[in-house]
Each structure stands twice: as structure tokens, then as C-alpha cells.
Amino acid sequence: MVAQNIFFYLFAAVMVAAAIAVVTTRNVVRAALYLILVFAGVTAQYLLLAAEFVAVTQVLIYIGAIMVLMLFGIMLTRAKIGRDVDLTHNYWHVGLGTAVLLAGVMGYALIDAFGDDTMPRDLRVDDVAGSNTATVSDAIFSTYLIPFEVVSVLLLAALVGAIVIARKDR
Amino acid sequence: MLNQFLLLGAILFCVGVYGVLAKRSAVLVLMSVELILNAVNINLLAFGALAGDVTGAVFALFVIAVAAAEVGVGLAIVLAIYRNSHSVDLNDVDTMKG
Numbered sequence: 001m002v003a004q005n006i007f008f009y010l011f012a013a014v015m016v017a018a019a020i021a022v023v024t025t026r027n028v029v030r031a032a033l034y035l036i037l038v039f040a041g042v043t044a045q046y047l048l049l050a051a052e053f054v055a056v057t058q059v060l061i062y063i064g065a066i067m068v069l070m071l072f073g074i075m076l077t078r079a080k081i082g083r084d085v086d087l088t089h090n091y092w093h094v095g096l097g098t099a100v101l102l103a104g105v106m107g108y109a110l111i112d113a114f115g116d117d118t119m120p121r122d123l124r125v126d127d128v129a130g131s132n133t134a135t136v137s138d139a140i141f142s143t144y145l146i147p148f149e150v151v152s153v154l155l156l157a158a159l160v161g162a163i164v165i166a167r168k169d170r
Numbered sequence: 171m172l173n174q175f176l177l178l179g180a181i182l183f184c185v186g187v188y189g190v191l192a193k194r195s196a197v198l199v200l201m202s203v204e205l206i207l208n209a210v211n212i213n214l215l216a217f218g219a220l221a222g223d224v225t226g227a228v229f230a231l232f233v234i235a236v237a238a239a240e241v242g243v244g245l246a247i248v249l250a251i252y253r254n255s256h257s258v259d260l261n262d263v264d265t266m267k268g
Contacts, residue, residue, distance in 0.1 A: 005174075023188055035205070049216060054234075057231060058234065065238065070241070074197055087194055091192075096192065106184070136231070158238075158239030158242050165246040165247060166245075
């Protein structure tokens, strides 16, 4: 548990710093690269939670696919590489106030409700019920079969829709 | 141990909310939405680990799939906007403003 705590705080510090860098940097490409760092940290947290299948999926989908898509989007929507002059609204103070207020309320609620909850025991990949890939696939293909199929259709519809929206010769 | 993960999720969520509210670039707003979705996933898996249940992981996988769909359609819309107005500045997207 001690080693888990050490690595949790290590990764959490990197993730929070990178997340803040995503929303404060003046360069969109750098924001995307910081976001990859956040995703890698999230993967590490999944591993600490003994959910290795979700962690691998996170690497494949988020770092592998979504970030490449994001970088393509950046490449196609802006010509120059370098500083972007104005990435932030003039009323960003309102957003900051909202976020800080939300953080305060959520932090208070979480500490109030779950302050003394602890994990059942040392989380290890081989002994937590929800952790191993076989259990996850059993659940997906039995209890959650219909949601799984619906998600497949949703993905297909979204990709067809994306191609229709983005193509030039309309 | 659980509370740490929940608080980390809350912090990431709030950073994402700030990004959505304060950023002018449509691509950066999409990135902030991804931050929010990742924060939610951390919470789902933390509660799943607390309950010793597989449901959290399954829902996290569904969220990842929906996020992939969302970012695909979102970037397509951003590209369409860019093609029409040569800008991804959200202040310029005011055609429907009354």
C-alpha cells in the first residue's frame, strides 16, 4: 500500500501539472502533447486500480487514436507553427471562478461522503474481481451485451456521420 | 486510498471545466472535454475497485468508446466550420446569434 501511495502521488502531481498546462499554454500543439502526458498518467492510475484491460484500451484509443486525430485536426485548421496569439476568452476569470467553486464544492462533498472509506485490500491484478480481462469480457458479453451492441452501432453511425460532415464535395 | 482517486478525478474535472469555459479555440475545447471524460473514468474505476465489481471497468470502456465517437464527430464539425469561416475561434461562430 505504501508503494501504491508513493506512485499515486507521483503520477497525480504530473497529471495535475500537465492538465493545467493543457489549459494555460499558448501553443495548441503543446497543449496536445501535454494532454498525451495526462492520458499516460491516467493509464498509470488505472494500473494502480488493477484495471489492466482498461489501461491498455486507454493507451490504444486515447494515446494512439484520439490524440493522432487531434493533431490532424490542429494541422488541418491552422497553418502556422508557433504561438497562437489569443487562445483565451476575455472573460476567463468567470471560468476560473466557476472551476475553483466547483472544485471546492466537489472536494467538500467527496471528503464528507468518502473521507474515511478505504480500498478493500491491497489491489493486485490477479485477485480483484473487476480487474482481469476475462472477467471484463464475461461481463460485456453477458450482462452488458445489448449496451455493447448499441455502442458498436453508435460508433459506426458517428464515423459515417464524421465522414459525411467533413468531406468536401457536398 | 479511494478518496485520493476521487479527489484527483475532481481536480481533473475542474481543470477541464475551466478549459471548456475559457478557451476560444474549438480544438482546445474538445481537448478539455477529453480531460473531463478521463476524470469521470478514474472515478468509475475507483468506485468499481471499492465495490470489488467489474461494472466500473465496463462502464469506463463504454465511456472510452463514446469519447472516440464524440471526438470524431467533433473534429469533423470543427473542420467544416474552418472550411466555411477560415477560423476555429469560437467567437467567430455567431451566425445563429439573434
